Amino acid sequence: MNKDVVIEVRNLSVSRSGSLVIKDANFDVMKGDYFGIVGPNGGGKTTLLLSILGQIPRMSGSIRLFSKDIEDFDEWEKVAFVPQDAINFDANFPLSVRELVSLGRLGRNPIGRRLKKRDWEEVDAALEFMGLSEVADKRIGELSGGQKQRMFVAMALVRDPEVIILDEPVAGIDAITQEKFYQKMSDLNQRRGITIMMVSHDLSAVFCRMSKVICVNKEVNVAEIRPDVDIEGVLRKAYGEHFHFVFHRHECKGEFKA
């Protein structure tokens, strides 16, 4: 098997509450991919992610992470996940930003080990990379929505992961902050070589910045984002034939992959 395959999904079907949510999905996520996941609400995007993460059982098919069947996979420190509802925490919870981000080191260290100087250096480096150094000592409930999202990415980063999976990280955040967030994720992908899978409803951002896209609406269609690929055809399979997609490719400012 190609060792550059980070996630291999074959003939995956998943049902929830008795109804089929994912039907016969097949795709590979390669090392260094910047993978967008799009599709209508209720189409099964989150279900797909949770099944890849082993959080919900599958009906049939196989999932392999880093060349290991998910049942045998035990290197979860390589995989970081930022869930959709991460920012909806109790705003009164007594944690500083730095303290929360430091919890990300738990998976990397043996149980009960105290944090060492190197751990705190990693925490401070992640905070700096995500532009949160100035709010490091603030309580987590005092941050804005965009800062909270970046805080959870920083928490993921201190695990030193090889892949980061994000479920709608910019939902409810203003357009400028969204753009900055996508820029940070591009930096992570390009400069650090971290594989990224991200659910997003922002089709422009997906097609401007990402290398591959998965369209999910029970059926899962994968496409590389290249000029010779009929992206609109792939999208219609997920959103329906009556939808028309207008891409302002000139707005990608030279970062459009196609």
Added chain:
Amino acid sequence: MTSFTYPSISLMELLGYQFFQNAILGGIMAGFACAWIGLFLVLRKEAMIVDGVAHTAFGGVALGLLMGVDPLITALGISTVSVFGMSYMKRKGLAESDSAIALILAIGFSTGLIIISVAGGFSVDLFSYLFGSILTISRSDLLMILILGIVIVAFLMLLHRELLAITFDERSARMMGVPVNAISAMFNLIVAITITLSIKIIGIILVVALIVIPALTALQLRVSFSKTVASTIIIGLVSVVAGIIISSFYNVAASGIIVFTMVLIYLATAALVRVKSR
């Protein structure tokens, strides 16, 4: 009409008495352990488990008195069974958290009442467990309190980061590789130990105050987690030590004074925080 008598003894003289040394040592250990555990219970929104388990422990105390064994040992056994029972009912969806607490509390307390009546009625000893009797704890009580306290503090020092991660977001902690089930089970056991440890100090009725109020007070300060832990412990220790000293001077029930001191600190903190935020 009852009137307070002015103390005719100094603090230094009190420190020379063994009963006072026992009380201070036991109180410090209980105050320290209860406050720290209490912060996690409050953040997990499980504060009322303490009240449920403490009342269930009444059954254990009654059983111990009936059988002629140390009531704290039987109370520890019953507390452990009850805290795991509540946790099981909640996990399996057999009852909501508050309903599970009410049910287990009712079973434990009613069993205790039956045992007491079969044994021939209430005794002075039983009252000391209901309302606490820190000023009469023996060397053997103190030894048991210190051993249990060291177990609690060792658990918290070793696993407090993992416990914090579970308390903040159990699902994320699980995904980071934290053994959530094992640590939660250990935490349940530690809660039972903490409650048992506190029964002699503050009594079954008021143990919930010793565990919950310092955390509620510290949380008003809106500071980081490490500072919240430190504040919670300081508030717990100050209240317990002040309560023991005041009750020794004025011959007033120690548990009442300890809780009253905690409530005063809580109210003063609430007032200061409000004034400061204006």
